[in-house]
Amino acid sequence: MASLLRMPEIAANMIEAVLNEWPVAENATFAAGDPIATVETDKAVVDVPAESAGVLVRCLIEPGKAVSVGAPMAVLAAPGEVIDDVDALVRRLVGGPPATADEPTPAGAREVTQNAEPASATTHARIFASPLARRLAREHNLRVEDLRGSGPNGRIVRDDIRQALAARSDEPAPAAAARPRYDEIPHTRMRRAIATRLSAAARETPVFTIRGSARVDALLALRGELNASAGVKVSVNDLIVAAAARAHAAIPDMNVVWTEEAVRRYHDVDLSVAVATEHGLVTPVVRGAQRLTLSGLAEVSAGLVGRARQGKLRQDELEGGTLTVTNLGVYGTEEFSAVINPPQAAILAVGAARPEAVVVDGAPAVATVLRVTLSVDHRPVDGALAARWMAHFLGLLEAPIRILV
Amino acid sequence: MPELHPLQPEATWTALVTTDADWDEADPALLAAMFHQLVLVRAFEEYVLELAAAGLVHGPAHSSIGQEGGAVGSVLALAPGDEINGSHRGHHQFLAKALQHVAPKGFDLTAELPDEIRTVLLRTLAEICGLARGFSHGRGGSMHLQWKQAGAMGTNAIVGGGVPLAAGFAWAGRQAGTDAVAVTYFGDGAANIGSTLETFNLAAAWRLPVCFFVENNQYAVSTSVAEATGEPRLSARGPGFGIASWRVDGMDPLAVHLAMREAVAHMREGRGPTLVEADTYRYFHQNGPFPGSAFRYRSKQEEAQWRARDPIELLAGHMIRRGLLTEAARDASVAGAKSAMEAAGEMLLEPKPGGKPGERRIRPAEWPDPAFVDVGVRGDLSEFDGARPGGDDVAVHEVKFIDAVAEVMRRRMTADDRIVVMGEDVHRLSGGTNGATKGLKDAFPDRILGTPISENAFTGLAGGIALDGRFRPVVEFMYADFMWVAADQLFNQVGKARHMFGGDGPVPLVLRSKVATGSGYGSQHSMDPAGVFATAPGWRIVAPSTPYDYVGLMNAALRCEDPVVVIEHVDLYNSTGPGPVDDYDYHLPVGRAAVRRGGEAVTVVAYLSMVAEALAAVAESGVDAEVIDLRWLDRASLDWETLGASVRKTNRVLIVEQGPVGTSYGGWLSDEIQRRLFDWLDAPIMRVTGGEASPSISKVLERAAYARREEVAEALRRAGEA
Structure with a gap:
C-alpha cells in the first residue's frame, strides 16, 4: 500500500525544516530503520528512519527546500508493490489537480498541460513576505530567505525588515557605488540558533564567574599511562569532563537548572561537550556521566564528537544537561570565559595546559598549569556553592587517580 | 338589474384617411419636399444595405425601407426648435430631421446637391460604418445617431429607452x-414596454x-403585433392615458403629415401629449438585405401587397397626376440620390x-484612433474653472444635516433658475x-x-x-433600491450618453439617492448604491x-456637466455637525478626500455615515488609525493623492x-489599491461590509446583516494582531 512520507515533527513546536538530501534514490528499496531522508532543523541534521521496509517511489521535494511539518515529502510503496501510474498515484495521495487524461475532453478542445509538481511542494517552498517587505528587502539588499517572519503564516512584514535594518545599522554603510568590502555569509539555521539561544542567555541570565587553576602534571602523566595500554584513547578533555562529572556527583546542588517554578535538581549528571564543527558550535550531551567509567565516557564522547562533525547528531542528543565543558586548549588559549547554554546552570571554559612558574613549598618551580573559568547562573547557584565545586574539581585534577574511582 | 352606461375616454381617438381632394389641395412645395426626402432616404438605406451585404457595416443595419413615409411625413410638420429622438431603426427619422435642418425649404435631387446635404449624408453614413467623421465619431453607429444642433437628440438601441427622454425635451421646451x-x-x-407606458x-x-x-x-423582429398584444390597434393605448390619438396609414406620407399637423397644433396649444400610430411595413427583415419572408415568419404574398402601396410610388403618382412631376424627373431624382450616395461612399x-474585382474596404484613415476608446467618458471639469472652494x-456652526x-x-x-427638482412626494409632506x-x-x-411612482419615466x-x-434636473429617489426600477435610464441612457454620442455632450443630472439601512424597511429598501454606480463609468x-460637506459637494454636483449621484444616509439626516452659518455657495473640489483623523497604524477608508462609525471604532480600539473620508467615490474622482500618501505611510488598508x-x-x-500600491502594502487589504443577504425587517436580523462601529472595531483589533 503506497503512502506518503511526511515531514516529521523532530522537535517540539517545530514549524518546518529543510530537506537536506535523499539518502535513498528513487525506485530504490530500503529496510526498516534505514535513513530515508535527511532533514536539517535549526539545531541539527537528522536522519529520518524508515518505519518499515519499502521502495521510495517518488521524491516530491528538492534537496535544500524548506518543508512544513506534516507536508508530504515523498511517496513510499510496500516492497514488491506494482504501481502502474506513478503520476496518478502522486496526485491521488497529494491531492493535486486531476490529470487531463482522466477527464472527458470536449472534442476539439485545446489540450491543457497540467503542472505535474504537487501544489503543496511549491507552496511550502515559498517564503511569505508582504509586498512592502519584499520591496524594502530589495532596496536594502536584504534576502527574505535570511529573515524570519513575525506576521500571519510566518509572513515577513515591514517590522521584520526594520528590525533587520536596525540590527545591521552598526555596520558601516557600504559606499554606494564601490565594490562591496565584505562578503555576506548567509545564516544557516544552526548559526541562527546559536545566535538566538546565546543572545537570550546573555540577556536573561545573571552570571558570575569563578576562576581557578590546577597543576596537571599528574593528570597528564596518568593519561600517558592509560593510553600506553591498549584500549580506548583518553583525551585530556575526557579527564576534565570526567572530573566535572565527579564534582557534580559530589556536589549535587550544582546539578541543577533554573525554571520559573522551581530549581530542578537532576538525579543523573548529564554534561554537554562543546564541539566546534565547520557549521558552528554544537553541544551533544553525555548522559549519566557519573556512572560511566573513564573509558566508557571517552568512547561515548568520541562517538558524539565524530557524529557532530558529520552533522549527524539526533535532536535528542542535543537536549538537556546542566553543565557544558568547552575547551579551547587545543588552540593554546590561556584562559577564557564562555556564555551559558540555556537552560543549563553553568559552563566550564578550559584553557591550555601550559608550563608556568609556580611556588612549591615556598620556592619557585615549573609546573604544567591548566586555567579554567566557570560561568554560573546565579539564580539557582550561589557563589559559595560554586566555589566549593571549583575546589573539589581542581582537587580532582591535581589528584587524578580519584577520577578513576 | 344594474344599469349599464357605456363610458368613453376623455381623449379623442381618430383615424385619419386622405382623399383625392386632400392630394389635390396639398401644397406643391410640401409634396416636392416630401418626394425628394423620401427618395434620398430610400437611396441612403439601399446603399447601407449594399455595404452591409459587402461586410462593410459592423453590427446590424436596421433598414427603414418601406416605412420612410412615417418619418418624412411627420418631420415636415415640425419647426426648427422641435426635438426628436428615435429607435434602433432610426436612419430615416434622423435623416428627415437633419435634412430639414440643413434645407428647410427642401432640395432638388435633379440638381447639384448643396454641401450641407452631402455632409449630412457623409457623416451619417460614416457613423453607421463606425468611422471617425461620423456624428459621434463612429461610437454610436446605426442605432445611436445624434445631431443636437438639428434637434435630432439621439436614436436608441433599447426598445422604449428613448421615450422617457423625449418627455424631458418636451418639458424643457415648455x-x-x-x-x-x-x-x-x-x-x-416598444408599445408594450414599461418605460413607454x-x-x-x-x-x-x-x-x-x-x-x-x-x-x-x-x-417586432419576427413576432407579429397580434401575437404580442390584445389590442393590435396600438393607438388605442393613448385614450386610456388621456392622450389624444390618431391612427393613420403610414404608407401614405400625406396622411401622416396631416395627422401630424393636427397633433402638433394640439401640443402647441398646450393641450398635452399626442399619440400617432402609422401603420407601415419594413420590406426587409429586422436587419440586413433579406426580406422577412426568407425567415419564414411572413409570406412573400404579404410583402408584395405592402410593396404595392409603396409611399414613394403613391406620392410620385399623385404628383405626376397633378403635373408636379414627370416620370423623367422622377427617374432623374432617383439617379441623383443614388449618385449622391456613391459620392459619399467614395x-x-x-x-x-489584393481583393476581388469590385471588392472595397474602409479607407484606413477613416477609422477612429483606438486611443479614442475612453475619451469623453465624462467631461473635463472645465466648468469648475473659477468655482470658489x-x-x-x-464660518461654520453646528447645524442639522437635513436643514x-x-x-x-x-x-x-x-x-x-435652471435647477428643477423631481421625485415622489418632494412637493408635499413639508x-x-x-x-x-x-x-x-x-x-x-x-x-x-412631485412625480407619479414611475422611476424609469421620471x-x-x-x-x-x-x-x-x-x-x-435633480432627481430624488426615496430609496436607493429603486435604482433597479430605473436601471435602463440610469445606466444605459444617462450614464452612457456622453461617451456613446461622441464624448462632447454634457449630461448635467444630479440624482439624490437615500440609503435607509437600519430603518427597518427591509430587503428592498436598505441598499447602498455606491458599489453599483461605481461600475458605471x-x-x-x-x-x-x-452638513458642511453636503453643501460643498451638492454645489459641485450641480455645477458638474456629468451625472452625479449624491448619496445620502437617513442616519445622518437628523444628526448635527459642522455646517455653514450663511455661506451656501462654496464648492468642495472634485476628487478631494478628507483625512478625518491622522494615524500611523492603518488607513481606514470610509464614506457617508460610516465615517463617524469608523472614527468611533478607532477611538474605542486605541489603534492609531488614519481615517479617510472619501467624499468622491467614482473611479475618475477618487483622491489617489490623499489615499496613496496615507497607504505609503501606514502600509495597511481597511x-x-x-x-x-x-x-x-x-x-x-x-x-485598484493593490495594483497601484502593491509594493507599499504590508498586509492584505481588509474590508468591513455587511453580510451576504440584504437586511431584513426583524430588528435583530437587520442589525446582523449590516456593519457599524462594532464590526469596524473588530476589524481594527484583527488588524492589530496581524
Whole structure:
C-alpha cells in the first residue's frame, strides 16, 4: 500500500525544516530503520528512519527546500508493490489537480498541460513576505530567505525588515557605488540558533564567574599511562569532563537548572561537550556521566564528537544537561570565559595546559598549569556553592587517580 | 338589474384617411419636399444595405425601407426648435430631421446637391460604418445617431429607452417658454414596454408637448403585433392615458403629415401629449438585405401587397397626376440620390488591395484612433474653472444635516433658475419624506415636481432635460433600491450618453439617492448604491458625511456637466455637525478626500455615515488609525493623492462600508489599491461590509446583516494582531 512520507515533527513546536538530501534514490528499496531522508532543523541534521521496509517511489521535494511539518515529502510503496501510474498515484495521495487524461475532453478542445509538481511542494517552498517587505528587502539588499517572519503564516512584514535594518545599522554603510568590502555569509539555521539561544542567555541570565587553576602534571602523566595500554584513547578533555562529572556527583546542588517554578535538581549528571564543527558550535550531551567509567565516557564522547562533525547528531542528543565543558586548549588559549547554554546552570571554559612558574613549598618551580573559568547562573547557584565545586574539581585534577574511582 | 352606461375616454381617438381632394389641395412645395426626402432616404438605406451585404457595416443595419413615409411625413410638420429622438431603426427619422435642418425649404435631387446635404449624408453614413467623421465619431453607429444642433437628440438601441427622454425635451421646451414640441419615434414592439407606458402616463399627467409616434411596422423582429398584444390597434393605448390619438396609414406620407399637423397644433396649444400610430411595413427583415419572408415568419404574398402601396410610388403618382412631376424627373431624382450616395461612399471606401474585382474596404484613415476608446467618458471639469472652494473663510456652526440639504438647494434654486427638482412626494409632506425639499415648493412652484411612482419615466425625463441642456434636473429617489426600477435610464441612457454620442455632450443630472439601512424597511429598501454606480463609468459619486460637506459637494454636483449621484444616509439626516452659518455657495473640489483623523497604524477608508462609525471604532480600539473620508467615490474622482500618501505611510488598508458584500463598493477599490500600491502594502487589504443577504425587517436580523462601529472595531483589533 503506497503512502506518503511526511515531514516529521523532530522537535517540539517545530514549524518546518529543510530537506537536506535523499539518502535513498528513487525506485530504490530500503529496510526498516534505514535513513530515508535527511532533514536539517535549526539545531541539527537528522536522519529520518524508515518505519518499515519499502521502495521510495517518488521524491516530491528538492534537496535544500524548506518543508512544513506534516507536508508530504515523498511517496513510499510496500516492497514488491506494482504501481502502474506513478503520476496518478502522486496526485491521488497529494491531492493535486486531476490529470487531463482522466477527464472527458470536449472534442476539439485545446489540450491543457497540467503542472505535474504537487501544489503543496511549491507552496511550502515559498517564503511569505508582504509586498512592502519584499520591496524594502530589495532596496536594502536584504534576502527574505535570511529573515524570519513575525506576521500571519510566518509572513515577513515591514517590522521584520526594520528590525533587520536596525540590527545591521552598526555596520558601516557600504559606499554606494564601490565594490562591496565584505562578503555576506548567509545564516544557516544552526548559526541562527546559536545566535538566538546565546543572545537570550546573555540577556536573561545573571552570571558570575569563578576562576581557578590546577597543576596537571599528574593528570597528564596518568593519561600517558592509560593510553600506553591498549584500549580506548583518553583525551585530556575526557579527564576534565570526567572530573566535572565527579564534582557534580559530589556536589549535587550544582546539578541543577533554573525554571520559573522551581530549581530542578537532576538525579543523573548529564554534561554537554562543546564541539566546534565547520557549521558552528554544537553541544551533544553525555548522559549519566557519573556512572560511566573513564573509558566508557571517552568512547561515548568520541562517538558524539565524530557524529557532530558529520552533522549527524539526533535532536535528542542535543537536549538537556546542566553543565557544558568547552575547551579551547587545543588552540593554546590561556584562559577564557564562555556564555551559558540555556537552560543549563553553568559552563566550564578550559584553557591550555601550559608550563608556568609556580611556588612549591615556598620556592619557585615549573609546573604544567591548566586555567579554567566557570560561568554560573546565579539564580539557582550561589557563589559559595560554586566555589566549593571549583575546589573539589581542581582537587580532582591535581589528584587524578580519584577520577578513576 | 344594474344599469349599464357605456363610458368613453376623455381623449379623442381618430383615424385619419386622405382623399383625392386632400392630394389635390396639398401644397406643391410640401409634396416636392416630401418626394425628394423620401427618395434620398430610400437611396441612403439601399446603399447601407449594399455595404452591409459587402461586410462593410459592423453590427446590424436596421433598414427603414418601406416605412420612410412615417418619418418624412411627420418631420415636415415640425419647426426648427422641435426635438426628436428615435429607435434602433432610426436612419430615416434622423435623416428627415437633419435634412430639414440643413434645407428647410427642401432640395432638388435633379440638381447639384448643396454641401450641407452631402455632409449630412457623409457623416451619417460614416457613423453607421463606425468611422471617425461620423456624428459621434463612429461610437454610436446605426442605432445611436445624434445631431443636437438639428434637434435630432439621439436614436436608441433599447426598445422604449428613448421615450422617457423625449418627455424631458418636451418639458424643457415648455419651461423655456417656447411652444416647441418633442417627437419620439418607436415601433410596435416598444408599445408594450414599461418605460413607454410609464411615460404615456407621466406626459399626460404633466400635459407635456410630446408626440408618441408609433411606427407600427407589424413585426417586432419576427413576432407579429397580434401575437404580442390584445389590442393590435396600438393607438388605442393613448385614450386610456388621456392622450389624444390618431391612427393613420403610414404608407401614405400625406396622411401622416396631416395627422401630424393636427397633433402638433394640439401640443402647441398646450393641450398635452399626442399619440400617432402609422401603420407601415419594413420590406426587409429586422436587419440586413433579406426580406422577412426568407425567415419564414411572413409570406412573400404579404410583402408584395405592402410593396404595392409603396409611399414613394403613391406620392410620385399623385404628383405626376397633378403635373408636379414627370416620370423623367422622377427617374432623374432617383439617379441623383443614388449618385449622391456613391459620392459619399467614395469618400469612405477604397478598392481592397489584393481583393476581388469590385471588392472595397474602409479607407484606413477613416477609422477612429483606438486611443479614442475612453475619451469623453465624462467631461473635463472645465466648468469648475473659477468655482470658489470652501475653506477656513467659511464660518461654520453646528447645524442639522437635513436643514443643510434643504438650504443649499434653496440657495442654488434661487441663484440658478435652471435647477428643477423631481421625485415622489418632494412637493408635499413639508419637504418630502425626510424634509430635504422643505419650503421649496412654495418658493419654486414650477420647479419642485412631485412625480407619479414611475422611476424609469421620471429619471428618463430628467435625462432628457439634461441632454437638452437648458435646465439642470435633480432627481430624488426615496430609496436607493429603486435604482433597479430605473436601471435602463440610469445606466444605459444617462450614464452612457456622453461617451456613446461622441464624448462632447454634457449630461448635467444630479440624482439624490437615500440609503435607509437600519430603518427597518427591509430587503428592498436598505441598499447602498455606491458599489453599483461605481461600475458605471459615466457617473460621478459623492457621499457627504457632514452638513458642511453636503453643501460643498451638492454645489459641485450641480455645477458638474456629468451625472452625479449624491448619496445620502437617513442616519445622518437628523444628526448635527459642522455646517455653514450663511455661506451656501462654496464648492468642495472634485476628487478631494478628507483625512478625518491622522494615524500611523492603518488607513481606514470610509464614506457617508460610516465615517463617524469608523472614527468611533478607532477611538474605542486605541489603534492609531488614519481615517479617510472619501467624499468622491467614482473611479475618475477618487483622491489617489490623499489615499496613496496615507497607504505609503501606514502600509495597511481597511475599507469599511455598511451594506451587503454583493453590491458593495470596496471590491473595485481594493483591486485598484493593490495594483497601484502593491509594493507599499504590508498586509492584505481588509474590508468591513455587511453580510451576504440584504437586511431584513426583524430588528435583530437587520442589525446582523449590516456593519457599524462594532464590526469596524473588530476589524481594527484583527488588524492589530496581524
